[in-house]
Amino acid sequence: MTRAHFKKTHLKRSLIKLLQTVLILLATLIMLVPILWIFLAAFKNHIDVFQLKLLFTPTLQNFLTVFEAPYHLGQKLINSTIVAFVTVLIAIPIATMAAYSFSRFKLVGETAMLVTILATQFVPAVVIVLPFFVMFRDVGLLDTRIGLVLVNLAIVMPFAIWMIKGFIDGIPIDTEEAAMVDGSSRLQVIRNIVLPMAAPGLLTAGIFCFIIAWNEFLFALILTNREAVTLPIGLALFKAEEGDLWNLLSAAGIIIMVPMFVLALLIRKYFVQGMTMGAVR
Amino acid sequence: MRDRTLKYLLVAPAVLVVFATTIWPLIESLRLSFTVGRLNKPGSLDQYIGWENYTWAFLYEPAFWNSVTVTAIYTVLTVVLTTLFALALALLLVPGGRFRSGVQTLLILPFAMSPALIGVSFRFMFNPEFGLFDALFGVMIPPLADVSWLADPVLAFAVCVMADVWGWIPFLTLVLIGGLASIPRETLEAAQVDGASGWRVFRDITLPQLAPVLAVVIILKTIFSLKTFDQIFMLTNGGPGTATQTLSHYIYFNGMKYGQIGYASSVAWLMVIPMIFLTYAYARYVFRKN
Numbered sequence: 001m002t003r004a005h006f007k008k009t010h011l012k013r014s015l016i017k018l019l020q021t022v023l024i025l026l027a028t029l030i031m032l033v034p035i036l037w038i039f040l041a042a043f044k045n046h047i048d049v050f051q052l053k054l055l056f057t058p059t060l061q062n063f064l065t066v067f068e069a070p071y072h073l074g075q076k077l078i079n080s081t082i083v084a085f086v087t088v089l090i091a092i093p094i095a096t097m098a099a100y101s102f103s104r105f106k107l108v109g110e111t112a113m114l115v116t117i118l119a120t121q122f123v124p125a126v127v128i129v130l131p132f133f134v135m136f137r138d139v140g141l142l143d144t145r146i147g148l149v150l151v152n153l154a155i156v157m158p159f160a161i162w163m164i165k166g167f168i169d170g171i172p173i174d175t176e177e178a179a180m181v182d183g184s185s186r187l188q189v190i191r192n193i194v195l196p197m198a199a200p201g202l203l204t205a206g207i208f209c210f211i212i213a214w215n216e217f218l219f220a221l222i223l224t225n226r227e228a229v230t231l232p233i234g235l236a237l238f239k240a241e242e243g244d245l246w247n248l249l250s251a252a253g254i255i256i257m258v259p260m261f262v263l264a265l266l267i268r269k270y271f272v273q274g275m276t277m278g279a280v281r
Numbered sequence: 282m283r284d285r286t287l288k289y290l291l292v293a294p295a296v297l298v299v300f301a302t303t304i305w306p307l308i309e310s311l312r313l314s315f316t317v318g319r320l321n322k323p324g325s326l327d328q329y330i331g332w333e334n335y336t337w338a339f340l341y342e343p344a345f346w347n348s349v350t351v352t353a354i355y356t357v358l359t360v361v362l363t364t365l366f367a368l369a370l371a372l373l374l375v376p377g378g379r380f381r382s383g384v385q386t387l388l389i390l391p392f393a394m395s396p397a398l399i400g401v402s403f404r405f406m407f408n409p410e411f412g413l414f415d416a417l418f419g420v421m422i423p424p425l426a427d428v429s430w431l432a433d434p435v436l437a438f439a440v441c442v443m444a445d446v447w448g449w450i451p452f453l454t455l456v457l458i459g460g461l462a463s464i465p466r467e468t469l470e471a472a473q474v475d476g477a478s479g480w481r482v483f484r485d486i487t488l489p490q491l492a493p494v495l496a497v498v499i500i501l502k503t504i505f506s507l508k509t510f511d512q513i514f515m516l517t518n519g520g521p522g523t524a525t526q527t528l529s530h531y532i533y534f535n536g537m538k539y540g541q542i543g544y545a546s547s548v549a550w551l552m553v554i555p556m557i558f559l560t561y562a563y564a565r566y567v568f569r570k571n
Contacts, residue, residue, distance in 0.1 A: 021380075024373050028384050031391060031451065034402045037413055041405070050411050091298075098295035105288040111568070113296065118567060119560045120303040124508045126529045127549040128306035130536050131313065134326065154302035161295060186287055215395035217511040218529075222537055232397040235515065246408075249401055257394050264393035271389060272455045276497060 035257075041250035049246045062251035073252055076234040083145050083230060084213035087152040088206045095160035096202060100190060102161070103168040104176075121158040125218040128154060133222055143224045151219045156209040163208060163274045167201025168194065204267045208274045211260050231256045307553070310546040318543020326542070334547035345548060347523050348531035351438070355527060356506040359445045363502055364495070366446065367453035372483075374454065375461040385458065388451035396448060400515030403444035407431060434524035437517050441525050444512050449505070453498050460494030461487070493566065500563045504556065528552050 041049050043058040066073040101107065102114060132151055133142070141147035175197075176189050184192070195202075220230040235252055238245040264271065314334055317325040338345045374381045391399070406414040407430040419426035430436045464487060472482045488495075510529035513519065519526035519534065526534070528548065536545030 020373055024370075024381065024384055027370055027373070028387060031387065031447070033413065034399075034406055034447065035390060035394070037406065038398075038402055094294045094298060097291040101288045101291035105284065107288055107292065113292065115564050115568075116304075117295075117299055118564055119557075120299055122504050122508075122556050122560045122563075123303055123307060124529060124549070124552055124556065126508075126510060126532045126536075127310055127546075127553060128303060130532075130542055130546055130549065131306040131309035133537070134313075134320075134542060135309075151302065153298055154306075157295065157299055157302070186284055211393055215393075215397075217395065217397045217514075218533070221514070222533070232395045232511075235397060235401055244404070246405060249405070253398050253401060256398055260393040260395075261390055264389045265386070268386060268389045271392070272452070272459055275452065276456060276501065 038250045038253045038257075041246050042254050044247050044250075046245070046247055062247045063255075066248050066251050066255070071234070071237050071248070071252075073231070073234055073255065076229050076231045077255065079145060079148075079228055080214055080231040083148045083152065083228075084210050086145070086149045087156055087213045088209045090149065091153055091156045091160045091209055092164075092202055092206050095157060095164050095205070096195075096198070098161050099164035099168050100194060103165050104173070117158050117161055120154065123154075125155065129219055129222050132219075136223060143226060143228050145228045147223055148220060148228055148230070151223065152213045152216055155216065156212055159212065159274060160205050160209050163205040163270070164198070164201060166273060167198055167205070170201075171197050204270045205274070207263050207267045208270070211263055214256075214260060310549055313543050314547035314550050316543045318541065318546065320540035320542055330543075334544045335551070337544065338548055338551070344523060344526070344531065348526045348528050351524070351526055352507060352509075352528045355438070355442060355445075355509065356503060358442050359449070359506045359509075360499060360502050362442070362446045363449045363453055364499055367450050367457055367498075368495075370450065370454045371457035371461055375458050385455070388455055390451070391448055392452045394448070396511035397515045399444055399448045400512035403440055403447070403512070404431065404516050407440050431517055432521055434521055437521055438525050441513055441516055444516060445506065445509065448512070449502060453502065456498050457491070457494065460491050464490045493569075497563070497566050500559055500566075504559050504563070507552070507555065507559075 040054070042062055043060070044056055045059055045061075048056040065071070102110065107113070129151065132147075136142045136144075136147050141150075171194065175193055179189050179193055180186070215232060216230070217232045220228075220233045224230070224233065231252070235249060235256075238249045238252065267274075313326065315329050315331060317328040317330055318334075319325045374385055394402075403414075406412045409415055409429045412430075415430060425436075428436060430440050468486055468490075469482060472486055477485070508529055509527050510533065513525055513527055513530055514533075517525045519530045529552075532545045532549050532552070535541045535548065
């Protein structure tokens with residue numbers, strides 16, 4: 001290889017490298033801009049929102065206004081928190097029990113059960129919400145947090161079961177067998193050995209399910225109207241005669257998304273695995 | 282307690298919950314789809330009319346066919362665009378290093394965002410007076426300078442597609458990075474030593490090795506695209522007119538706004554059928570892995 005030739009390929013390499021960096025930065029920018037725009041608008045005055053400017057006098061007023069009448073975002077915040085929390089609190093123990101059984105034993109109809117559970121993730125929410133609306137209307141569960149928790153279980157359970165099953169599959173079975181030989185019962189083994197070892201996994205699955213329940217939209221849209229309204233539905237409040245109240249919308253948007261950003265970053269390593277139910281690792 | 286009994290007792294609550302929250306409503310909506318099913322007419326939920334709701338959708342409802350068309354085009358566009366962009370971004374990010382893994386961490390953010398909020402955000406970005414994307418497109422493509430994006434049927438649809446692609450690229454990228462990282466290094470290096478060009482390495486080695494992951498990603502994205510509701514609801518609410526009315530939105534509108542639960546259920550079930558095939562395809566990949 002001649003010197004000139006070497007120089008040429010070297011130059012070509014650094015050009016490609018530069019191009020790659022530029023492309024990555026561009027992609028990152030496109031990804032972040034809509035989020036940053038919300039952050040900016042949330043600190044703008046009503047008047048500044050209507051201009052495309054980056055320099056303005058920041059204000060915290062929007063974050064106060066959204067909690068006042070007529071918006072009462074506080075009530076929606078409480079609803080969202082309770083609904084997501086209770087959903088997780090019910091789903092995780094039930095899912096853990098099932099996941100342990102699926103992981104450690106051979107059950108009659110096991111594959112059929114697992115496929116069904118997997119498939120329920122793909123049932124469109126709009127299909128199952130219609131019968132729930134009719135039933136809730138008849139039994140008085142419309143516009144209640146209990147009602148929302150019940151339907152949220154539908155979307156959370158398949159993720160929880162599959163995710164926890166993945167974690168338990170990864171715990172070596174030897175310790176359990178040794179304890180059984182020493183005279184522990186199966187339930188003692190689950191409580192004293194499996195649960196402590198699976199705890200980080202259960203927490204991860206719980207956070208994952210919390211994010212899903214928190215962001216859930218369609219069920220809350222149809223099954224609530226006043227008392228049990230959650231945050232994402234609350235976004236629709238900020239429409240006035242003169243149009244959208246962008247500064248308030250953005251402040252509410254921050255209240256919705258920032259806690260989820262924090263939670264998602266905590267479990268980021270398991271996000272992909274959770275979403276794909278172990279189809280991709 | 283014997284394991285023989287215990288193992289079934291342990292799965293029983295989960296099976297019960299899944300049955301009550303998904304299987305029952307599925308069966309019930311199938312039943313409703315054969316009834317008159319008007320919310321404001323007592324007794325009509327038990328008044329059977331055979332296949333009338335289905336024939337009505339097929340024969341007399343142009344709006345139904347419109348939503349089928351919208352959903353189909355939307356699905357094809359979002360699946361293709363998201364996959365291509367995600368693949369490109371994954372290839373750019375896979376070499377690793379501090380800078381690239383920092384970007385990877387950020388990729389989680391759009392995915393943790395409520396889709397409803399993504400809809401709001403894009404309505405904001407394309408506002409004709411002060412939307413940033415509206416302004417940028419105006420500068421880059423002058424004919425688009427003075428258009429009102431969300432008032433134009435084609436452009437509103439384009440904005441919906443953009444919002445969807447924006448929201449899903451990060452997740453698909455993360456999955457594909459996982460797939461790319463699991464391709465053995467030696468295989469790639471051996472090919473490079475043999476003098477194969479970057480494109481040949483990609484076509485003959487990377488792509489075939491990535492195929493199963495790519496298939497999973499495409500099936501998943503297709504399912505999520507078909508179901509799309511939240512962001513369309515916040516972004517355009519199906520409009521202008523019915524230009525962006527997806528199937529989910531059409532079902533919601535007929536069921537909740539017009540109170541035609543029976544009819545809405547029949548359309549809902551028409552939507553379940555393609556899902557069954559997709560889920561079957563997906564389950565095969567999941568069980569091959571586990």
